[in-house]
Amino acid sequence: MELTMSTLHARERLLTWLALMTLAILAWGYLIMHGLHMPMPMNESMGRASNLDLSLLGMATLMWSVMMVAMMLPSAGPMILTYLRINQQHERVGGAIPATWIFVSGYLAVWLAFAIAAAVMQWALHESALLSSSMGHVSSLLGGTLLMTAGVFQFSNLKQACLSKCRSPLSFLMTEWREGKTGALTMGIKHGAYCTGCCWALMLLMFVGGVMSLVWMAGLALYLLAEKLLPQAERISQISGGLLAGAGVIVLLSAAY
DSSP: OOOHHHHHHHHHHHHHHHHHHHHHHHHHHHHHHHTOOOOOSTTTTOOOOHHHHHHHHHHHHHHHHHHHHHHHHHHHHHHHHHHHHHHHHHHTTHHHHHHHHHHHHHHHHHHHHHHHHHHHHHHHHTTTOOOTTSSOOOOOOHHHHHHHHHHHHSSHHHHHHHHHHHHHHHHHHHHHHHOOOHHHHHHHHHHHHHHHHHHHHHHHHHHHHHHHHHHHHHHHHHHHHHHHHHSSHHHHHHHHHHHHHHHHHHHHHHHHH
C-alpha cells in the first residue's frame, strides 16, 4: 500500500507539473502569435473615440493577463509543487490536487490585479501621448526614470524580503500554512503578493522595451527565473540593480542632450 500511495503521489506531482507547463506554453504561444499578427486596437491616425479607447483597454488587460501567466507561472512552479507535496501528507489520495489549483488561482488572482493596473497605466500613457504607439514604448525621459526606479528598488529591503519568501518555498509554507480550501486560497494570495512585491518594478520595464516586445518578455522571464532559483540571489539583484540604474542615467542624459 505504501508503494502504491507513493506512486499515486508521484503521478499527481507529474500531472500538476505538466499542467503548469502547458498553461505557460499556451500563454507564450498566444503572445507570440499576437506579437506576429498584432491587430491594432485603434487607428493611430484617428481621434481617440471612447469606444476605441475601451477596445485598447480591453486588449491591454487581456495581453497583460496572459503575459503574467507566461512569465510568472514557471518561476512559481517550485512553490506550487512544494505545496502539493506537503498537502499530500494531509489529504486523502486525490484531495491535494484541487487544493493546489485553488492555491494557484489565488496566486494568479494577485497578478491579474497587477495586469489590470498595468493595462490602465498603458491606456493612460497612450492617452497622454507618452507611448510611441498603443503597444509601443515610453519616451526617453520616462523610460530612464523607470530604469532608475527598477535599479534602486533592487537594493531595497522590501525587494530582498519579498525575494526571500519566493526563494524559500518550504519556509514560506511552514510559516503561512492554512488548512482547507480557504487556507489554500489565502496562501496563494499571500504568495502572489510577495511575488508581486518582488517583481513589480521589473515588470514595468516592459514600458521601456515595448509593451509587446517578445524579446523583453523573454529576457525578463529568464531573469526572474534565475533570480528565484540560482544561488546568491541578493548578489544577482544588486548587480542587475546597478546595471539598470546606470542604464537609466545614460538614457536620461541622452534625453537631456
